[in-house]
Amino acid sequence: MASMKIKLILAASTNDPLRKNDPFMPLSLPILAGCAPGHDYTFIDLLWENDVRYDEPADLVGISVRYTAENRAYEIADEFRRRGVTVVLGGPQPSMVPFRAIKHADAVAVGEAEELWPVIVRDAEDGRLKRFYVCAPEPFDPGAQSVFKIDTYPDLKKKISPARHFYKRNYVFDTVFAVRGCPVNCDFCSVTEMSGPRFRMRPVADVVAEIDTFKNYYYLLDDSVFGKPATYDYYRDLYDAISSLKKRRFWTGQANIDAAADEKGRAVIRKAAESGLLYAAIGMESINPKTLAKSGALRKMGAGTGSDVIQRMRDNIRFVQDQGVIVSGWFVVGYEDDDIETYYRTWEFCRDMRVIPVIFPVKALPGTRLHDRLLREGKLDDSKLINFRHPGISDEDIFSAMNCVSAAGFSWMEILKRTSFYLPRFMDDIIHKTIFALVLQTKLRGAIDVSKDEFYVDRSPADKSAAAN
Numbered sequence: 001m002a003s004m005k006i007k008l009i010l011a012a013s014t015n016d017p018l019r020k021n022d023p024f025m026p027l028s029l030p031i032l033a034g035c036a037p038g039h040d041y042t043f044i045d046l047l048w049e050n051d052v053r054y055d056e057p058a059d060l061v062g063i064s065v066r067y068t069a070e071n072r073a074y075e076i077a078d079e080f081r082r083r084g085v086t087v088v089l090g091g092p093q094p095s096m097v098p099f100r101a102i103k104h105a106d107a108v109a110v111g112e113a114e115e116l117w118p119v120i121v122r123d124a125e126d127g128r129l130k131r132f133y134v135c136a137p138e139p140f141d142p143g144a145q146s147v148f149k150i151d152t153y154p155d156l157k158k159k160i161s162p163a164r165h166f167y168k169r170n171y172v173f174d175t176v177f178a179v180r181g182c183p184v185n186c187d188f189c190s191v192t193e194m195s196g197p198r199f200r201m202r203p204v205a206d207v208v209a210e211i212d213t214f215k216n217y218y219y220l221l222d223d224s225v226f227g228k229p230a231t232y233d234y235y236r237d238l239y240d241a242i243s244s245l246k247k248r249r250f251w252t253g254q255a256n257i258d259a260a261a262d263e264k265g266r267a268v269i270r271k272a273a274e275s276g277l278l279y280a281a282i283g284m285e286s287i288n289p290k291t292l293a294k295s296g297a298l299r300k301m302g303a304g305t306g307s308d309v310i311q312r313m314r315d316n317i318r319f320v321q322d323q324g325v326i327v328s329g330w331f332v333v334g335y336e337d338d339d340i341e342t343y344y345r346t347w348e349f350c351r352d353m354r355v356i357p358v359i360f361p362v363k364a365l366p367g368t369r370l371h372d373r374l375l376r377e378g379k380l381d382d383s384k385l386i387n388f389r390h391p392g393i394s395d396e397d398i399f400s401a402m403n404c405v406s407a408a409g410f411s412w413m414e415i416l417k418r419t420s421f422y423l424p425r426f427m428d429d430i431i432h433k434t435i436f437a438l439v440l441q442t443k444l445r446g447a448i449d450v451s452k453d454e455f456y457v458d459r460s461p462a463d464k465s466a467a468a469n
């Protein structure tokens with residue numbers, strides 16, 4: 001068979017705050033192209049490009065859909081199909097709502113794609129595409145529609161060779177992953193559902209070989225880069241191997257503070273910092289102990305269950321900061337046990353801890369236990385981006401609180417105070433790390449710019465004119 005022209009698109013909403021602001025190379029497209037090589041791939045990253053280039057010839061279009069890009073992805077898929085091009089949807093959103101996605105696609109990939117994509121490409125070449133391609137141990141009932149199913153998660157011990165060269169633009173941060181899966185199973189998160197409750201690790205040598213091709217900065221995409229007891233040894237070996245590379249690079253990642261609560265975890269955090277970790281984005285989720293307990297996120301705070309949970313979270317955060325690692329705290333506010341004051345108290349927590357505040361209103365993601373529960377209890381409105389309708393908090397209150405918190409949290413005074421807090425903690429490369437801290441904070445300010453409020457708050461036309469007055 002001759003090679004196919006395959007267009008891979010990372011979908012993004014036109015008003016996504018990350019547009020023209022996301023420094024990270026999306027890894028999903030290179031992974032797909034690397035799994036089914038020998039074809040003529042074009043990558044389109046809609047966080048940076050505007051034009052989908054419908055007129056370019058394509059035999060197959062694959063669209064990777066994040067949670068915030070569902071409608072845009074469907075628009076694009078519908079237009080390609082109207083022009084007779086075969087479309088496959090995959091990624092987190094279609095995996096959680098495959099029966100919604102299939103209305104806009106010839107096929108939907110459910111779950112991790114490494115072992116599905118080569119089959120999809122082969123079936124598309126042969127003109128016998130099935131409707132669903134599923135990679136997960138759980139049963140999947142396609143109804144009357146055709147399905148190809150693999151009953152296990154991909155074996156990450158097998159070599160994965162992302163084909164990054166198909167990108168036409170240079171990203172500030174390369175991206176790589178080492179571990180997938182999570183046993184914590186917070187009720188708002190889809191990772192356990194999508195990647196399973198057991199950690200799967202790539203060979204350290206494969207990960208490090210990829211890192212050794214990167215320029216200066218990279219993002220380790222794992223969910224908990226300080227590890228859990230089951231992965232401490234793995235991450236220790238990984239960070240030792242990274243530290244032994246000739247070229248020193250700097251990296252960022254999503255981190256977990258529970259590792260700071262035990263000695264073995266603390267050793268991993270120190271090694272991560274030594275290997276070039278500059279910045280950790282930490283899902284702190286809430287400063288409301290009731291909300292932490294209800295969602296299950298308390299399990300990832302390393303804070304026990306006593307009355308001093310918040311103080312113990314503070315201690316764990318401070319340990320990470322003391323290694324010279326800049327910390328942002330990612331919070332979701334607006335659960336049942338929160339009120340509007342929780343926004344302001346969350347900001348005060350960040351201010352006191354010198355944590356960069358990244359505070360969002362709650363959005364229950366489809367397929368999560370939180371979404372299922374709120375739906376059962378009649379508390380959801382999925383036509384709104386902030387789909388949990390809190391009886392005591394209006395969209396206007398949320399917008400006003402976010403505006404206030406973001407203005408305070410990202411004022412130049414606060415940015416400078418935070419930067420000077422880290423200065424004595426940077427053990428080396430002080431000028432570089434200081435500049436990094438300043439640039440990082442200005443970028444994050446843009447990424448959560450609430451003036452793009454329609455991204456956060458879906459207002460009706462009447463609401464909009466009221467707000468404008």
Ligand code: SF4
Pocket residue numbers: 182183184185186189190191192223283297300
């Ligand atoms: S939020 Fe983090 S700890 Fe909780 S399930 Fe998701 S990945 Fe695991």
